[in-house]
Amino acid sequence: MKKKSIKDIAQDLGFSKTTVSFVLNNKGDEKNISKKTQEKILAYVHEVNYQPNQIAKSLKKGTTNTIGYLVPDISNPFYAKIGRLIEDLLAAKGYHLIIGSTDEKQEKEDSLLNMFVNRQVDGLIVASCFENLGMLKTLAAQRFPMVFFDRESPDFNGNYILVENKDSMKLAVEKVILKGAKKIGLLSITPNVYSLKLRIDGYKQALIENSIEVDEDLIRIVETDDLKESTKTQLTSLMEQKVDAIAFTNNQITANAIWVMNTAFKADLNRMDFVSFDNIDLFDYSMPRVTSVAQPIPEIAHYLVDILEQVMQSDEEECKRIELKPKLIERL
Amino acid sequence: MKKKSIKDIAQDLGFSKTTVSFVLNNKGDEKNISKKTQEKILAYVHEVNYQPNQIAKSLKKGTTNTIGYLVPDISNPFYAKIGRLIEDLLAAKGYHLIIGSTDEKQEKEDSLLNMFVNRQVDGLIVASCFENLGMLKTLAAQRFPMVFFDRESPDFNGNYILVENKDSMKLAVEKVILKGAKKIGLLSITPNVYSLKLRIDGYKQALIENSIEVDEDLIRIVETDDLKESTKTQLTSLMEQKVDAIAFTNNQITANAIWVMNTAFKADLNRMDFVSFDNIDLFDYSMPRVTSVAQPIPEIAHYLVDILEQVMQSDEEECKRIELKPKLIERL
DNA sequence: ATGAAAGCGCTAACAT
DNA sequence: ATGTTAGCGCTTTCAT
Numbered sequence: 001m002k003k004k005s006i007k008d009i010a011q012d013l014g015f016s017k018t019t020v021s022f023v024l025n026n027k028g029d030e031k032n033i034s035k036k037t038q039e040k041i042l043a044y045v046h047e048v049n050y051q052p053n054q055i056a057k058s059l060k061k062g063t064t065n066t067i068g069y070l071v072p073d074i075s076n077p078f079y080a081k082i083g084r085l086i087e088d089l090l091a092a093k094g095y096h097l098i099i100g101s102t103d104e105k106q107e108k109e110d111s112l113l114n115m116f117v118n119r120q121v122d123g124l125i126v127a128s129c130f131e132n133l134g135m136l137k138t139l140a141a142q143r144f145p146m147v148f149f150d151r152e153s154p155d156f157n158g159n160y161i162l163v164e165n166k167d168s169m170k171l172a173v174e175k176v177i178l179k180g181a182k183k184i185g186l187l188s189i190t191p192n193v194y195s196l197k198l199r200i201d202g203y204k205q206a207l208i209e210n211s212i213e214v215d216e217d218l219i220r221i222v223e224t225d226d227l228k229e230s231t232k233t234q235l236t237s238l239m240e241q242k243v244d245a246i247a248f249t250n251n252q253i254t255a256n257a258i259w260v261m262n263t264a265f266k267a268d269l270n271r272m273d274f275v276s277f278d279n280i281d282l283f284d285y286s287m288p289r290v291t292s293v294a295q296p297i298p299e300i301a302h303y304l305v306d307i308l309e310q311v312m313q314s315d316e317e318e319c320k321r322i323e324l325k326p327k328l329i330e331r332l
Numbered sequence: 333m334k335k336k337s338i339k340d341i342a343q344d345l346g347f348s349k350t351t352v353s354f355v356l357n358n359k360g361d362e363k364n365i366s367k368k369t370q371e372k373i374l375a376y377v378h379e380v381n382y383q384p385n386q387i388a389k390s391l392k393k394g395t396t397n398t399i400g401y402l403v404p405d406i407s408n409p410f411y412a413k414i415g416r417l418i419e420d421l422l423a424a425k426g427y428h429l430i431i432g433s434t435d436e437k438q439e440k441e442d443s444l445l446n447m448f449v450n451r452q453v454d455g456l457i458v459a460s461c462f463e464n465l466g467m468l469k470t471l472a473a474q475r476f477p478m479v480f481f482d483r484e485s486p487d488f489n490g491n492y493i494l495v496e497n498k499d500s501m502k503l504a505v506e507k508v509i510l511k512g513a514k515k516i517g518l519l520s521i522t523p524n525v526y527s528l529k530l531r532i533d534g535y536k537q538a539l540i541e542n543s544i545e546v547d548e549d550l551i552r553i554v555e556t557d558d559l560k561e562s563t564k565t566q567l568t569s570l571m572e573q574k575v576d577a578i579a580f581t582n583n584q585i586t587a588n589a590i591w592v593m594n595t596a597f598k599a600d601l602n603r604m605d606f607v608s609f610d611n612i613d614l615f616d617y618s619m620p621r622v623t624s625v626a627q628p629i630p631e632i633a634h635y636l637v638d639i640l641e642q643v644m645q646s647d648e649e650e651c652k653r654i655e656l657k658p659k660l661i662e663r664l
Numbered sequence: 665a666t667g668a669a670a671g672c673g674c675t676a677a678c679a680t
Numbered sequence: 681a682t683g684t685t686a687g688c689g690c691t692t693t694c695a696t
Contacts, residue, residue, distance in 0.1 A: 005673055016683045021675060032681055054450045055396065056673035059387045059688050066430070066451075075416035077409065084407035087433055096447065098398070098430045101419055115428065118386045119398075142335075255613060262617050281587060285594050285618040337689055348667040353691060364665055388689035391672050 004048050013044055020045075024052065058120060067308070068116035070100045070109065070126040071150075077280050078251055078295070079127065082149075085301035086125060093309065095122070104190065104224050106131035117144065123308045127151050129193060145312040147304050151195050159311060160321045161303045165195050168293045168326045169202025169277055170209075173247055175291055176273040177210045179332055181245035185218040185238040187231070187257060188249035199249045199277050218243060222253060231256040232264070239265055244272055251278035258286055279329055289331040296324050336380050345376055352377075356384070390452060399640070400448035402432045402441065402458040403482075409612050410583055410627070411459065414481075417633035418457060425641065427454070436522065436556050438463035449476065455640045459483050461525060477644040479636050483527050491643060492653045493635045497527050500625045500658045501534030501609055502541075505579050507623055508605040509542045511664055513577035517550040517570040519563070519589060520581035531581045531609050550575060554585060563588040564596070571597055576604055583610030590618055611661055621663040628656050 006024070010017045020041055022031045028038040044050075058064040067090055071079040087097050098121060100112035106129055113135055116124060123145035128136065130153035139146065140158060149161040176184065184207065191197045204214050220238055222230040235257055238246065248254040254276035261269060269288040276283070279294035303322050310316075338356070342349045352373055354363045360370040390396040399422055403411040419429050430453060432444035438461055445467050448456060455477035460468065462485035471478065472490060481493040508516065516539065523529045536546050552570055554562040567589055570578065580586040586608035593601060601620040608615070611626035635654050642648075 006675095007673075017674080018676080018684080019682055022682090025675085034681060037681080051446070051450050053391075053452065053673050054447075055387060055391045055452045056688090057675080059385075059391050059672090059690090060674045060676090062688075064387065073416060074406075074419065075409070075412040077407070077412075080407040080409075080412040083431075084405060084433055087406065087431065096430055096432070096451070098428055099415075099419065100428070101416055114383070115386075118383050119428070120385065120387045258617050259613075281591070282614040282617065285590050285614065287617055287619060338691095339689075349690080350668080350692080351666055354666090357691085366665060369665080385689050388672090389691080391674090391688090392690045392692090394672075 004050050005053065009041070009045060009048070009050060013041060015041065024050075062120070063122050064120045065095050066098055066119070066121045067095050068100065068112075068119075068121040068124045068126075069097050070102060070112055070116070070124060070128070072102050072104045072127060072129065073252075074099050074101045076252055078150075078278055078297070081297050082301050082304070085298060086305050089301060089305040093305075102129060104129045104193075110135045113139065123147075123312050125149065125304050125308060128153070130156060131192065143315065145308060147308045147311065149300060149304055151193050153194055157319050159307050159319050161300055161307065161324070162195070162322065163295050163300075163324045163326045165198035165277075166202040166205065168328065169199040169247070169249075170206040171202075171328055172275045172277070172291055172293050173203050173206035174210065175328070175330060175332065176245040176247075176275055177206060177212065179273060181273050182212065183218070183241070183243045184212070184245040184247060185220065185241070185243040186247045186249070187220050187222060187234060187238070187253055189222055189224050189227070189253055191221060191249075196249050203247050217241070227252070227256055232260050235260050236264065239268065245274065246272070247275040247277075249277050251276065251280045254278070254290060254292075255280065255282065258282075258288070258290070261288060273332060283329070283331065291331050292329050294327045294329050296326060299324055336382050337385065341373070341377060341380070341382060345373060347373065356382075394452070395454050396452045397427050398430055398451070398453045399427050400432065400444075400451075400453040400456045400458075401429050402434060402444055402448070402456060402460070404434050404436045404459060404461065405584075406431050406433045408584055410482075410610055410629070413629050414633050414636070417630060418637050421633060421637040425637075434461060436461045436525075442467040445471065455479075455644050457481065457636050457640060460485070462488060463524065475647065477640060479640045479643065481632060481636055483525050485526055489651050491639050491651050493632055493639065493656070494527070494654065495627050495632075495656050495658045497530035497609075498534040498537065500660065501531040501579070501581075502538045503534075503660055504607045504609070504623055504625050505535050505538035506542065507660070507662060507664060508577045508579075508607055509538060509544065511605060513605055514544065515550070515573070515575045516544070516577040516579060517552065517573070517575040518579045518581070519552050519554060519566060519570070519585055521554055521556050521559070521585055523553060523581075528581050535579050549573070559584065560588055564592050567592050568596065571600065577606065578604070579607040579609075581609050583608065583612045586610065586622060586624075587612065587614065590614075590620070590622070593620060605664060615661070615663065623663050624661050626659045626661050628658060631656055 006017050006020050010020045023038050023041045102109040125147050127150040133156050147159045152160055186203050188196055207214050220234040222234050274288055274290040276290050276292040279292040283290045283292050307320055338349050338352050342352045355370050355373045434441040457479050459482040465488050479491045484492055518535050539546050552566040554566050606620055606622040608622045608624040611624040615622045615624050
């Protein structure tokens, strides 16, 4: 049995497509369709298990009830968890999620943005790498509903859900300073992401305010393309400098670094302290202990869909910028 | 400037929609469109940055180049990683991923399946809870392209990418027996998932073959709805029985259990051994040490899109069942 | 070498 | 109270 369309239903029952459509969309009463007709249609629709073609509906209405979720890597626990939360929040409002991972590459990001827009997503939630603003600015100019998170660009005016990067990192680093650390290294992925730059700034500020000289040679950048190997190289080099603490700017790099530390520097673990921006479950049981800056994930998810919904509904000009406070989790 | 459609392009240039469409789809030569016309159209299209409406295309062609990915929880690292891998594999073939989390509930699963089908996804990759086979059987009867993984139902004939559950679990449990464990508990989520039942069977088999009596009271099932609390309760009760090893049937429950162990039973960690089906990064650094059965994630992903593609292309009757071998990672 | 027109399945303004 | 019709943006057969 082939799939029935509204047309089939109408023909089978001897009504017009219009009547059937009205009934199916609960406009029966409003459109003065007789109770009897309504019941007849509903019964038949149920009998043949009619399923509306959402694509046709989308083409007609110009909306798809689909939201694009664009992040560097959907399997990163931070993005995965937020993804799960917004999936549920959006589902409650009738939206579905289509996902894309950009690998921090503007090229991939642009191509995915393009695809999503062509697929007529109704809105976009994105953790952009903000390397090249062209595509984003074009979309913004068209008033395409977008909300950004995790990352920010000072040159792009959009709706942002962010966390206090600089201050939080500063507070975290100060914890290990208070504990006695004197020579503190830092490991980060590409700092041309502004949020990461802020985290690095926080680290520096902590040193400065505590009269520790900022040594640029202790600030190491790993290559995103070859994270595992690059982390190992940089970390090894840092260890040779005899640092007594290390700060990491996100969960991904911390996880890799912990692995390296356990593999190659087990003996040093006890004399050192570690600080991570981002918190992952792992930190609760991992060796070494890691003091971490936990982003308020449920809150972020909540604001993301909240603001996106507002943007999709009203055509307001004003951009929102919401900055949330992370929670510092001490594990020293 | 409003978005241009093919019609606009045609009007602007004085050609027909047909001609423009042919050129846009690289059928210019095949359809004998003059070089000059082709160039003109291409140039203009580029100038105004024309973007085809994929929804319209989908409606016309009956395919959307979208694949539905349906799992219990997209933020579970196992599903997230596979998600990421198939996202990339599918992207290379022009497909996008639309995701749904079912929370192990058939109701949610059915509703998502329905939505995905109504949205005309071209295929489905699903880790079903297989609680009620109605919806799945209906889809299978319509020859809807689907590939299943991680879970299996003996009552449902579909394409499966699985791992050896029973044997792997048996081997893992035997490791701790060899190390001297005598009283081995087991913690699992809902065993009405057949794959989990197999893992439990493997556990039992290991005991039997090593002349250890199977004590049903040492086999504990946690409630999926309240995982954290239920894990705590069951684990505490198991610990009161003075078990000297515990086996867990998936990563989710192991992660929770590790947390409970660290919180409430730190003193017991050293005298005990742990075994987990599924491996997560965390196990490399966590206390306690956990011997784990690592599923071959990239291979699973690879087969998933491979088989799905085959199913979408040919209309072959035959169902495939691929069983992969996990890798045992000893950490005793 | 190019165009007219039908149609994918749906909605909704406008009849009747 | 129900039907006619146009149209969303695209592809494709059949004309010319």
